[in-house]
Amino acid sequence: xxxxxxxxxxxxxxxxxxxxxxxxxxxxxxxxxxxxxxxxxxxxxxxxxxxxxxxxxxxxxxxxxxxxxxxxxxxxxxxxxxxxxxxxxxxxxxxxxxxxxxxxxxxxxxxxxxxxxxxxxxxxxxxxxxxxxxxxxxxxxxxxxxxxxxxxxxxxxxxxxxxxxxxxxxxxxxxxxxxxxxxxxxxxxxxxxxxxxxxxxxxxxxxxxxxxxxxxxxxxxxxxxxxxxxxxxxxxxxxxxxxxxxxxxxxxxxxxxxxxxxxxxxxxxxxxxxxxxxxxxxxxxxxxxxxxxxxxxxxxxxxxxxxxxxxxxxxxxxxxxxxxxxxxxxxxxxxxxxxxxxxxxxxxxxxxxxxxxxxxxxxxxxxxxxxxxxxxxxxxxxxxxxxxxxxxxxxxxxxxxxxxxxxxxxxxxxxx
Amino acid sequence: xxxxxxxxxxxxxxxxxxxxxxxxxxxxxxxxxxxxxxxxxxxxxxxxxxxxxxxxxxxxxxxxxxxxxxxxxxxxxxxxxxxxxxxxxxxxxxxxxxxxxxxxxxxxxxxxxxxxxxxxxxxxxxxxxxxxxxxxxxxxxxxxxxxxxxxxxxxxxxxxxxxxxxxxxxxxxxxxxxxxxxxxxxxxxxxxxxxxxxxxxxxxxxxxxxxxxxxxxxxxxxxxxxxxxxxxxxxxxxxxxxxxxxxxxxxxxxxxxxxxxxxxxxxxxxxxxxxxxxxxxxxxxxxxxxxxxxxxxxxxxxxxxxxxxxxxxxxxxxxxxxxxxxxxxxxxxxxxxxxxxxxxxxxxxxxxxxxxxxxxxxxxxxxxxxxxxxxxxxxxxxxxxxxxxxxxxxxxxxxxxxxxxxxxxxxxxxxx
Numbered sequence: 001x002x003x004x005x006x007x008x009x010x011x012x013x014x015x016x017x018x019x020x021x022x023x024x025x026x027x028x029x030x031x032x033x034x035x036x037x038x039x040x041x042x043x044x045x046x047x048x049x050x051x052x053x054x055x056x057x058x059x060x061x062x063x064x065x066x067x068x069x070x071x072x073x074x075x076x077x078x079x080x081x082x083x084x085x086x087x088x089x090x091x092x093x094x095x096x097x098x099x100x101x102x103x104x105x106x107x108x109x110x111x112x113x114x115x116x117x118x119x120x121x122x123x124x125x126x127x128x129x130x131x132x133x134x135x136x137x138x139x140x141x142x143x144x145x146x147x148x149x150x151x152x153x154x155x156x157x158x159x160x161x162x163x164x165x166x167x168x169x170x171x172x173x174x175x176x177x178x179x180x181x182x183x184x185x186x187x188x189x190x191x192x193x194x195x196x197x198x199x200x201x202x203x204x205x206x207x208x209x210x211x212x213x214x215x216x217x218x219x220x221x222x223x224x225x226x227x228x229x230x231x232x233x234x235x236x237x238x239x240x241x242x243x244x245x246x247x248x249x250x251x252x253x254x255x256x257x258x259x260x261x262x263x264x265x266x267x268x269x270x271x272x273x274x275x276x277x278x279x280x281x282x283x284x285x286x287x288x289x290x291x292x293x294x295x296x297x298x299x300x301x302x303x304x305x306x307x308x309x310x311x312x313x314x315x316x317x318x319x320x321x322x323x324x325x326x327x328x329x330x331x332x333x334x335x336x337x338x339x340x341x342x343x344x345x346x347x348x349x350x351x352x353x354x355x356x357x358x359x360x361x362x363x364x365x366x367x368x369x370x371x372x373x374x375x376x377x378x379x380x381x382x383x384x385x386x387x388x389x390x391x392x393x394x395x396x397x398x399x400x401x402x403x404x405x406x407x408x409x410x411x412x413x414x415x416x
Numbered sequence: 417x418x419x420x421x422x423x424x425x426x427x428x429x430x431x432x433x434x435x436x437x438x439x440x441x442x443x444x445x446x447x448x449x450x451x452x453x454x455x456x457x458x459x460x461x462x463x464x465x466x467x468x469x470x471x472x473x474x475x476x477x478x479x480x481x482x483x484x485x486x487x488x489x490x491x492x493x494x495x496x497x498x499x500x501x502x503x504x505x506x507x508x509x510x511x512x513x514x515x516x517x518x519x520x521x522x523x524x525x526x527x528x529x530x531x532x533x534x535x536x537x538x539x540x541x542x543x544x545x546x547x548x549x550x551x552x553x554x555x556x557x558x559x560x561x562x563x564x565x566x567x568x569x570x571x572x573x574x575x576x577x578x579x580x581x582x583x584x585x586x587x588x589x590x591x592x593x594x595x596x597x598x599x600x601x602x603x604x605x606x607x608x609x610x611x612x613x614x615x616x617x618x619x620x621x622x623x624x625x626x627x628x629x630x631x632x633x634x635x636x637x638x639x640x641x642x643x644x645x646x647x648x649x650x651x652x653x654x655x656x657x658x659x660x661x662x663x664x665x666x667x668x669x670x671x672x673x674x675x676x677x678x679x680x681x682x683x684x685x686x687x688x689x690x691x692x693x694x695x696x697x698x699x700x701x702x703x704x705x706x707x708x709x710x711x712x713x714x715x716x717x718x719x720x721x722x723x724x725x726x727x728x729x730x731x732x733x734x735x736x737x738x739x740x741x742x743x744x745x746x747x748x749x750x751x752x753x754x755x756x757x758x759x760x761x762x763x764x765x766x767x768x769x770x771x772x773x774x775x776x777x778x779x780x781x782x783x784x785x786x787x788x789x790x791x792x793x794x795x796x797x798x799x800x801x802x803x804x805x806x807x808x809x810x811x812x813x814x815x816x817x818x819x820x821x822x823x824x825x826x827x828x829x830x831x832x
Contacts, residue, residue: 093691198649215648219694229799231683231706232631232775233614236674238799243684244670247663254660258652267647268659270692278635278685278704279776280802288694290647359649360695383645383654386696 005414006348008116010405012398015108019397022048022088022104023096032388033096037089037131038066038167043174045088049103049128056110058126061185062178064153065143066130066171069185072110074123075415082120082412083190084109084404085127087363091135095390097380097397102193103128105401109408121413125187129363130176136161137170139327144363146182148370153182189338189372189411192364193404195392199383200356207399209356209377210343213294214332214365215265218303218325220289222249222310225320228275228283243282245319246271252309253289256302264293264302265359289323294331294357332358332365338374338411345406346376351399360385376403421830422764424532426821428814431524435813438464438504438520439512448804449512453505453547454482454583459590461504465519465544472526474542477601478594480569481559482546482587485601488526490539491831498536498828499606500525500820501543503779508551511806513796513813518609519544521817525824537829541603545779546592552577553586555743560779562598564786569598605754605788605827608780609820611808615799616772623815625772625793626759629710630748630781631681634719634741636705638665641736644691644699659698661735662687668725669705672718680709680718681775705739710747710773748774748781754790754827761822762792767815776801792819 025045026035035041046068050060053070061069071081086102106126113120129147134140137159146156157168171177196202201209226242250268257266267290274284291306293299307323314321339355346353356377358365367373378400381391441461442451451457462484466476469486477485487497502518522542529536550556553575562572573584587593612618617625642658666684673682683706690700707722709715723739730737755771762769772793774781783789794816797807 196649197646198651199645199654200649200651203654217648227798228803229615230613230776230801231685232633232681232708232777233612233616233801234681234775234799235614235616236670236677236681238615238619241670241683243687244666247666250660250663251667254652254657261652265648265650265652267657267695267697269647269689269694269696269698271659271687271689271698272692273685273687276686276688277802279683279706280685281683282685282687290695292648360646361648382643383650385646385649386693387644 005118005409008112008405010108010112010398010401012394014111015105015397015401016394018104018107019096019100022100026090028093028388030388032390033090033094034092035090036092036136037133038136038170038174042089046176049088052107053126056107056114058110061180062176063180063182063184064178065146065156065182066176066178067143068128070126072124074412075119075121077123079122080186080188081123081125082408083125083127083187084408086192086194087129087132089131089133091133091386093388095385095387097195097390097392098197098385099132101195101392101397101400105193105404108401109405112405118414120409121415122188124408124412125185132363137167141361141363141366144366148366150366187371190364190367191338191374191404191407192362193376193400194362195380195385196377197360197380197385201377201379202383204354205352206354207351207378207396208346208353208403210339210346210353211358211375211377212334212339212355214358214361215292215294216296216299216331217327217329217361218291218299219327220323221326222287222289223322224285224287226283229281231279231281234281239281240317240319241281242285242319243273245313245317245321246285246287248313249310249321252313253306256305256309260298260302263295264298266291266302266306292359296331299331329361332368334368334374335372338372341410342374342376342403342407345403345410348406349402351403376400421534421825424528424821426524426528426814426817428810430527431521431813431817432810434520434523435512435516438516442506444509444804446804448806449506449510450508451506452508452552453549454552454586454590458505462592465504468523469542472523472530474526477596478592479596479598479600480594481562481572481598482592482594483559484544486542488540490828491535491537493539495538496602496604497539497541498824499541499543499603500824502608502610503545503548505547505549507549507802509804511801511803513611513806513808514613514801515548517611517808517813517816521609521820524817525821528821534830536825537831538604540824540828541601548779553583557777557779557782560782564782566782603787606780606783607754607790607820607823608778609792609816610778611796611801612793612799613776613796613801617793617795618799620770621768622770623767623794623812624762624769624819626755626762626769627774627791627793628750628755628771630774630777631708631710632712632715632747633743633745633777634707634715635743636739637742638703638705639738640701640703642699645697647695647697650697655697656733656735657697658701658735659689661729661733661737662701662703664729665726665737668729669722672721672725676714676718679711680714682707682718682722708775712747715747748784750784750790751788754788757826758790758792758819758823761819761826764822765818767819792816792823
């Protein structure tokens with residue numbers, strides 16, 4: 001059995017087939033997926049996934065936030081299961097891989113073990129976390145955050161979407177308000193395979209990213225209050241141009257994050273002029289600011305430097321710039337032993353790799369606060385994600401699933 | 417008669433009363449006016465205005481584009497009338513003064529002459545130009561442009577609003593498609609009183625702006641094509657951030673216009689990120705660029721410098737920036753004799769004043785291409801216009817109307 005396990009590979013075409021089969025649930029004309037959490041398309045993929053897990057011999061539990069736990073028995077049922085999975089919901093115009101690759105690869109791991117007749121010492125638990133994306137209900141990654149104790153179940157159940165529908169109502173509507181208390185399904189650890197959602201692996205020609213850290217994040221909502229004026233009639237020296245002020249802020253954020261790099265990024269992703277008009281000097285704007293680093297000290301220095309610079313710009317230009325912090329998350333440091341396990345599996349399989357930091361947030365980052373956790377990245381085309389153009393090769397997806405398989409085997413153990 | 421004319425003043429309270437009486441036609445809760453050209457509110461103010469002009473002894477002609485010409489007979493009806501007026505349409509959230517002050521002051525001039533029993537040598541012609549604002553139908557100032565021969569009447573009649581209604585249909589709907597051919601009512605000259613729509617007079621404490629020039633204008637539509645990426649997962653050096661590129665453009669336009677000032681302005685009034693998201697590096701944006709100067713040479717230099725700088729920014733940042741010129745208007749130079757007449761009237765009335773350039777476009781700018789024309793500016797609060805907060809004092813409005821009165825008297829002549 002040990003011999004066969006060490007040479008084991010997942011079934012690449014079967015994995016690729018499930019990715020494309022489930023992509024029909026919310027398929028978009030441009031080849032992407034629109035599967036908002038707890039909507040009818042999510043219900044369909046959940047039904048498919050539950051049936052597939054049961055067919056693969058798993059017992060499926062659903063918690064009160066709708067998270068699915070499909071347990072494959074181990075030799076020693078007194079051990080907590082090894083968790084593996086991700087999420088099946090998508091962005092409004094999302095792709096076929098974000099979250100989906102990790103969840104369906106977890107299913108493929110179980111199917112592969114079934115085909116090989118391998119039983120692990122510890123049970124396995126394939127997980128589909130509810131609402132990773134956060135597009136319909138805030139916050140993103142809410143189910144894993146509740147699992148990790150960051151929110152109460154009641155709090156999350158009461159969150160409402162733009163139409164006023166609560167998480168609880170949405171769960172009831174699709175029949176996925178489960179009986180298990182959140183956190184009742186215990187795990188000894190958690191491993192998540194995911195597309196990188198960035199350009200680094202592709203740029204460096206690496207197949208596997210061994211994820212060491214998740215970046216800390218600070219989010220601000222910003223408002224610039226300048227003064228609108230007629231574009232023809234307002235001399236340059238008398239202007240209080242909100243867009244010009246924000247332009248300085250954009251360039252300052254870029255310069256400061258670059259100077260504190262490579263382990264820092266800063267982004268102004270949204271900037272909306274109030275009452276824009278071709279012949280009006282912009283007065284007021286709303287914008288967002290996203291600061292990240294895997295190093296808490298660097299993140300603090302970036303945050304402080306950006307705020308100081310913004311204050312100086314506002315004073316010099318006689319405009320007001322107000323920042324409201326809407327989220328602050330400390331960096332994630334994935335468990336050293338699990339990271340090593342991922343790297344060992346990668347080396348054994350012969351894939352090129354590098355250690356990497358996750359720029360995005362993931363369910364595994366929440367779980368890392370309460371259990372050993374790790375992540376495996378594979379490249380995605382042009383680093384594009386949260387987009388219908390999101391793409392990844394069958395070879396890279398297969399490599400990632402193989403690393404997941406062997407990482408899980410090393411964690412769950414196989415009796416010789 | 418000469419003695420009484422030289423001391424003549426308009427009836428300040430009557431003028432102020434008409435401004436507030438007509439502001440009910442399209443009054444907004446915030447104290448502004450919403451009176452889109454050729455809509456039901458415009459019909460109401462036109463009906464009011466026509467009746468008031470007829471009651472003041474004028475004969476009202478309507479041309480095929482709906483422009484109203486109210487002719488007050490002169491002593492010598494072989495002379496072409498002296499034109500005075502502006503427009504009664506407003507922006508969608510406009511104020512009580514833009515255009516309205518000039519039109520109702522023209523009526524007040526006639527009422528004042530009636531009260532004083534003064535007949536001018538030349539006839540007077542009070543004008544309400546159709547669609548100065550351009551909010552419902554493009555282009556702005558279309559009726560005066562057609563009068564000046566820049567467009568055919570048929571072309572303008574065929575222009576459609578966002579609901580697909582043509583100018584011709586809108587004129588028919590409110591009963592203002594008149595019988596006079598555009599241009600059939602001849603004028604010897606035209607004088608327009610208007611609020612400044614900028615902050616200069618207020619900032620300098622001047623009551624009257626003697627307008628010498630109207631700025632030339634170049635409008636571009638711009639598109640930035642960068643590359644969107646995950647805000648967390650895309651390292652700073654690998655970004656092609658469209659918003660950062662546009663920020664450099666905004667600051668370059670500001671710096672170049674300032675350097676070429678005081679007789680140059682440049683504005684990016686609209687900037688819209690495609691698919692904005694808090695955690696996505698902006699890829700593509702659309703923006704507008706507005707460049708103005710009263711000096712054609714300065715305008716050309718500004719235009720060239722801005723385009724060179726934009727090309728350099730695009731190359732350095734590896735993004736594309738495309739500019740499409742959508743409008744180019746040469747500077748207006750108002751007739752020297754008429755400008756002097758405005759200044760002479762202002763001095764005789766004892767008002768503080770300065771020569772000024774019109775930053776905005778006006779019907780008088782179109783007419784200046786085909787006849788002597790002049791403009792009189794009065795301050796508006798904080799330079800604000802195209803806004804429900806638009807405001808001007810009764811004293812300043814009265815001063816402007818008095819300057820209009822005496823300018824018109826000097827142009828039309830009074831038999832001693």
